[in-house]
Amino acid sequence: MDFTTLPSPLWVLGTGTGVGKTHVSSRIARTWAQSGPVVYRKPFQTGVDRADHPEADASAVSGPGITAENHTLLRAPLSPLAAAQLEGKTLDLADAAHWCQRPAEGRILLEGVGGLMVPLAPSTHFLAWATELKIPCVLVALGGLGTLNHTLLSAEALMLRGWRIEAVLLNPGADGCSREAAAVNASVLRGFLPMPVVVLD
Incomplete structure (x- = not known):
């Protein structure tokens, strides 16, 4: 896929944890950086305690x-809500939204956390919060068994809330699926979805 054609700002969202959102974010950011500055923003990350932690997604995307x-x-490696509760914190979602929308020099790439409906607050999941920002997205999914259901559910949830999905990106490297199997799943998804469905190399 030609990442240079993707709009900015842009969300990289996933059908769940471990589908390769950070890998895709890195690929998009490095492609964009060939023609100008890029700002990568991760509003919420769990399982780390500092920005230079080896598992911090920002470390993997920087360059x-x-x-x-x-x-x-x-x-804690839990949902943002659960991890914040363990630390006696309440996430400031209004401030996080303002932070995501700050102007920047160059293109802006944002990465979600977990799946679309991961809880951020007792009555707010990620999708409800991020919808208010009105930023388009790409949706990253696994390549193999189970991805049809997860991808269609996620895409439908996004479309019902009015999201513009630039592409669905199947990432067979995340689950060890063969490229041939991922290609079959992509073909099936194209029969259901109105946006491009691409199998990543």
Whole structure:
């Protein structure tokens, strides 16, 4: 896929945890950086306690021409709500939304956390919060068994809330699926979805 055609700002969202959102974010950011500065923003990350932690997504995406930023880091590898509760914190979602929308020099790439409906607050999941920002997205999914259901559910949830999905990106490297199997799943998804469905190399 030609990442240079993707709009900015842009969300990289996933059908769940471990589908390769950070890998895709890195690929998009490094492609964009070839033609100008890029700001990568991760509003919520759990399982780390500092920005230079080896598991911090910002560390994986940073590179020449890329500025990586974090808003909220939480120690426990749980949902942001659960991790914040363990630390006796309440996430400031209004501040996080303002932070995501700050102007920047160059293109802006944002990465979600977990799946679309991961809880951020007792009555707010990620999708409800992020919808208010009105930023388009790409949706990253696994390549193999189970991805049809997860992808269609996620895409439908996004479309019902009025999201513009630039593409669905199947990532067979995340689950060890063969490229041939991922290609079959992509073909099936194209019969259901109105946006491009691409199998990543």
